[in-house]
Amino acid sequence: MPINQPNVSQLCDALQEFLTTEVAPAVDDDAIKYKLKIALNVLGIIARESELGEGFRRLEQSELNEFLGDDPECLKPESRDVNLRLLEHIRSGDIALRQDDLLAALERITVAKMAIDNPRYASYLKRVDA
Numbered sequence: 001m002p003i004n005q006p007n008v009s010q011l012c013d014a015l016q017e018f019l020t021t022e023v024a025p026a027v028d029d030d031a032i033k034y035k036l037k038i039a040l041n042v043l044g045i046i047a048r049e050s051e052l053g054e055g056f057r058r059l060e061q062s063e064l065n066e067f068l069g070d071d072p073e074c075l076k077p078e079s080r081d082v083n084l085r086l087l088e089h090i091r092s093g094d095i096a097l098r099q100d101d102l103l104a105a106l107e108r109i110t111v112a113k114m115a116i117d118n119p120r121y122a123s124y125l126k127r128v129d130a
Helices: 008-026 030-068 082-092 100-117 122-129
Strands: none
Touching (some): 030 100, 100 122
């Protein structure tokens, strides 16, 4: 819970609004316009990460722990290494990659990540509109 208002997302929204309405119209250089567009996209990612990031991390941890439950390192709530652990278990043959439930979990994680990275991805829109 943020201590102060506005929160990160609100600050990013305000900065995006300023850059879009005040700065962008005053920029004539195409290279700067392109970089400004990238900066606006980054601000969007930061805002979405601040809103959705913790929920995403919990989802990822929960989904992957279904497959890594016997791995003591992955049982730690603060563990951020679940992807690496999964990779190690797949490489060693402990976990088969071609499992419907694993592929479904990875798809749910990917869709949640797309909501943060760019909710306008066509693949994301297909899955959330379906």
